[in-house]
Amino acid sequence: MNRKHTILIVEDDEPMRFLLDVLLKTDYELIFKNDGLAGMKWLSKGNIPSMIVSDFNTPNMNGFDFFKSISKSGMFSDIPFVFISNRSEEAFKNRSLSLGAKGYLQKPFDPEQLHITQFIERNI
Template identity: 30%
Template sequence: MATVLAVDDSASIRQMIKVVLGPAGHTVIEAGDGAEGIAKAKNASLNLVITDLNMPVMNGLDMIKNLRTLPALTGVPILFLSTESDEGIKQQAKAAGATGWITKPFKPEQLLAVVSKLTRD
């Protein structure tokens, strides 16, 4: 099963990700902003990063750009989970290195399906 880093300034969203992915056998590591996410990513062997866009300290786009400079994370999928659905922002996210996008609010089965697809060996 996968080790997933969930980065969101909303504790309830991080908890929801954990509630959805935990019973499926995934380990979820939580971070409250992009800077904390980078720190935790450097100290874990990750299979997937799920991040919000709008967060204090460091937003999701800047975090992705930073994560993509780390050799251990170059091939790790990064999934945006955001209320934003603007095409321009999606393009920026893709350019920064995001693998996919789910718009909040999300359906648990949708998140589980995407995580399974992205973490399949």
């Protein structure tokens, strides 16, 4: 039996967490954290997900600071990272991608846009 890929989802909005759970739980093991600080704590325990999906606006440590922190780490820097946000500014999206994020989805997004397999680059 093949083990499911693990996706760390950093999102504090309950309806969005529910939607992502419904869309992804069949094919992936999902780990939900409310903010980047909780995500960092989970990663620091030796957990290595196949992918990270994070909102920009989370309490304690926002998604952008979370992304910058893991991007600097040799242990986590190769994990594909996708932002989801209600921010619509093109400059915001471009900055995220130029810094190394693999994708950006604006909320609300069409579930068909969430093609997780295109971002997962390694097997676990």
